[in-house]
Amino acid sequence: xxxxxxxxxxxxxxxxxxxxxxxxxxxxxxxxxxxxxxxxxxxxxxxxxxxxxxxxxxxxxxxxxxxxxxxxxxxxxxxxxxxxxxxxxxxxxxxxxxxxxxxxxxxxxxxxxxxxxxxxx
Numbered sequence: 001x002x003x004x005x006x007x008x009x010x011x012x013x014x015x016x017x018x019x020x021x022x023x024x025x026x027x028x029x030x031x032x033x034x035x036x037x038x039x040x041x042x043x044x045x046x047x048x049x050x051x052x053x054x055x056x057x058x059x060x061x062x063x064x065x066x067x068x069x070x071x072x073x074x075x076x077x078x079x080x081x082x083x084x085x086x087x088x089x090x091x092x093x094x095x096x097x098x099x100x101x102x103x104x105x106x107x108x109x110x111x112x113x114x115x116x117x118x119x120x121x
Contacts, residue, residue, distance in 0.1 A: 004048065004078040010106075017104045019080055024071070024098035026052050031095075033102070035088050044086050046102065048078045083107055 005022045023031065031050035038045055054073045083106055090105040 001075045001077050002072050004076050006078060015106045017106055019102040021048060021078060021100040023100050025055065026050055028095055033093050035091065044082050044084045046080045046082055051075050
């Protein structure tokens with residue numbers, strides 16, 4: 001399982017997060033986007049998972065074909081943390097030219113508070 005290259009942009013004017021995930025050659029049927037709460041940390045997260053398939057059939061040991069591969073193929077997975085109140089209706093997903101674009105409405109920003117030091121013993 002490998003991770004997907006992702007760019008994330010936060011727009012404070014519209015309170016949205018836009019995530020752009022590179023998925024060249026991935027068919028829409030080989031891709032899933034889900035929203036769930038992680039049971040142990042209670043963190044809300046979007047999971048992007050699927051499978052990319054090589055464009056060439058893997059040659060057998062007797063065949064006289066060879067392939068050089070620089071791209072990754074197989075199962076992939078990426079998780080994005082979102083606010084705890086996020087619902088599936090707050091997320092828009094579009095696939096265009098091998099890039100999955102997720103637009104997530106974040107709601108009202110939480111008040112900022114100073115970091116709290118943790119004592120190491």
